[in-house]
Amino acid sequence: MGEKTIQKGTTFSAQETVDKYRAIYYAGASGDFNPIHIDPEFGKMVGLGGVILHGLCAAGFVVKTITDWLGDPGKLKRFKCRFASPVHLDDVITTTGEVIEVKENRANIVLKVSNQNGIDVETNVSAEVEV
Amino acid sequence: MSIDKKFIGKTWPAQSYDVCKEKIKEYAKAIKNPDPHYVDEEFAEKSAYGTIIAPPTFSVVFGAHLIEPIFFDNELNLNLAMLVHGEQEFEFYEVVKAGDTVTTTARISHIENKEKLDVITIELLSKNQQGRDVCKGIYTFVVRK
Numbered sequence: 001m002g003e004k005t006i007q008k009g010t011t012f013s014a015q016e017t018v019d020k021y022r023a024i025y026y027a028g029a030s031g032d033f034n035p036i037h038i039d040p041e042f043g044k045m046v047g048l049g050g051v052i053l054h055g056l057c058a059a060g061f062v063v064k065t066i067t068d069w070l071g072d073p074g075k076l077k078r079f080k081c082r083f084a085s086p087v088h089l090d091d092v093i094t095t096t097g098e099v100i101e102v103k104e105n106r107a108n109i110v111l112k113v114s115n116q117n118g119i120d121v122e123t124n125v126s127a128e129v130e131v
Numbered sequence: 132m133s134i135d136k137k138f139i140g141k142t143w144p145a146q147s148y149d150v151c152k153e154k155i156k157e158y159a160k161a162i163k164n165p166d167p168h169y170v171d172e173e174f175a176e177k178s179a180y181g182t183i184i185a186p187p188t189f190s191v192v193f194g195a196h197l198i199e200p201i202f203f204d205n206e207l208n209l210n211l212a213m214l215v216h217g218e219q220e221f222e223f224y225e226v227v228k229a230g231d232t233v234t235t236t237a238r239i240s241h242i243e244n245k246e247k248l249d250v251i252t253i254e255l256l257s258k259n260q261q262g263r264d265v266c267k268g269i270y271t272f273v274v275r276k
Contacts, residue, residue, distance in 0.1 A: 016163060029154075029161035031195045046212075055216045060162030060188045067187070073168055073226070074180065076187050080220040124218070 004071065006099055006107050006131045012069040013096040016061040018053055020089050026057040048086060055083040058093060058121060062113055065095040066127055077106065078128035081113070085121045092116040097127070107131045133244040134251055134274065138207055143200055143237045148193035152183040152229035159186055183229040190221060190266045194255045197237040198270065201253060209251070210274055217250065218271035224264045232260040240269070249274045 023037045032054055035042040043051045059081055067073040087093065094114055101108040111125040152172070159169040167174035168184050175183045202209055227233060234257065241252035255268040 022161075022163075025161040029158045030192060031199075056188060056191050056219065057162055059219060060164065060186070063186070063188050064162065064164045064166070067166065072179070073166065073184065073187060076223055078220070078222050079187065080218070082218045083216055
């Protein structure tokens with residue numbers, strides 16, 4: 001794998017579609033069977049308009065965007081996000097990252113994570129990676 | 132009823148988790164991440180890690196073994212019907228590999244009582260079988276009143 005140039009201003013981006021059964025897959029793999037994620041009727045009853053995807057699954061998509069860009073998952077040292085708005089099935093999540101600082105062997109990254117309607121589903125998203 | 136701030140500092144007994152490659156592959160599939168470090172054994176053997184490694188956020192799989200008893204803690208008595216996951220932070224110190232045994236401890240680091248909601252932050256620290264820190268997961272939950 002070639003050496004990647006990581007400097008202030010470097011950007012990267014990726015998109016992920018939340019397919020119809022994603023929350024079921026994630027519930028099974030993570031053990032989080034909260035009914036808001038797997039039971040559409042329960043989701044409607046509590047005002048979510050159906051099931052919502054696990055925040056940590058959506059965070060997994062964002063982390064994938066970073067680690068795909070890095071080429072080595074072990075280089076991710078810190079990740080932080082706020083779950084600002086629910087992610088629904090069939091949503092398309094776009095993640096864009098930008099390097100804001102490179103200091104010694106670490107780079108700080110801020111990310112924008114939004115759905116197909118331009119709503120930021122995660123906010124205050126940041127990461128620190130080894131360079 | 133507000134969450135009592137006296138629970139700041141409360142800890143839970145350590146839980147051990149054996150990380151296996153099949154669970155890693157299952158989790159990677161669930162987050163739609165077919166990175167060969169997680170799913171391709173031949174690639175993984177030739178990689179710098181020498182074996183299948185876990186995706187960074189796999190830590191929530193062993194973390195769940197602590198989060199669940201906290202959610203159902205009688206003394207803390209969280210109102211789960213009103214609880215949402217507000218924020219998440221991870222610090223990664225060492226990669227988790229298939230075959231590792233990870234031991235995790237939990238501690239309430241912060242409780243804040245606001246007019247319409249409470250905020251509770253739980254810190255999970257995980258160590259591997261060599262006693263080295265592998266990651267810290269900082270979970271912040273919001274409980275509406």
